[in-house]
Amino acid sequence: MKTRFKTVKSSHISISELMLPSHTNFSGKIHGGFILSLLDQIAFACASRFSENYCVTASVDTVNFLKPIEVGELVTMKASVNYVGHSSMIVGIRVEAENIRTGAVKHCNSSYFTMVAIGDDGKKAMVPGLILNNLKEVSRFQHGVRQLALKKEKEYQKSVATFGSIESILSSKDYHVKVELE
Template sequence: MKTRFKKVSSSHISISELMLPSHTNFSGKIHGGYVLSLLDQIAFACASKFSENYCVTASVDTVNFLKPIEVGELVTMKASVNYVGNSSMVVGIRVEAENIRTGEIKHCNSSYFTMVAKDNEGKNVMVPGLILTTLKEVSRYEHSVRQLALKKEREYQKGIATFGSIESILSSNEYNVKVELE
């Protein structure tokens, strides 16, 4: 049973980094893998700060790349704990890129990481309960509850999928697929 609660605001973390040519992919935009690495770092920092324990990434539930990030833009990532379980936390992260010459800011990415708190022996440890103090925090918490329910439903559906479902795929013209079993 949780005896300790903390405000969402106690989990807030923000990092900013100037995007350099060394961070680009072959099309000259900032590489998504580099952005994912930064996302994982801030998710770790946010969850560890909130739980006061070492944390590991359990899953990357959503990463929506909305707009490309350009070389020379200042990228700011803002993270907060949106939901807590027993030892797990859902960390929401917003990524914005600022053109430092014009001051224009664009929303480039939204991500949700599930992090798990660990003790010194590597065992799961209880995290504090969450105190929601704004309607935005309540909305983010509700969103996390819905996403977790959808995740459980997807896992359930995987377990009941049958080989017969190939028939429905083959009989439909909706899919761009050909089955050639050997």
């Protein structure tokens, strides 16, 4: 089977939604869970458009909430495929909120989702290769390579980590913990 390639641009997708009072948390700001739901939707749409397959979320690798979003702001999410494996893709998403009265725009969130393409048979499907057309796309691809390397290192560290005895943890000034076993 011949490998297909598609441009990063072919994966670009954006959505905009006005933030309503029903989207708020107890402090009156837009609820992070609501934003996460929108992020998952755009990651799905972006990965599905690029792969031409149904896609599932394998992991939410990074979600950095940078600034709060207010009721009445217009939130725009922009997504693109930044990295591809055999059946997986890393989708980068930028979230901006615009004060529609003043036109002021703020960067509120950056996120990375790993999505997996699923074929009609229910199994992982091969995704197209990625054509990088500019240095920004190359940089984003390199970031994806680093993300995967860090993920693998973290998994390895979990498998070999030893933290010593509970006594050494409790006697250390590095931890803010108290154990009261019953």
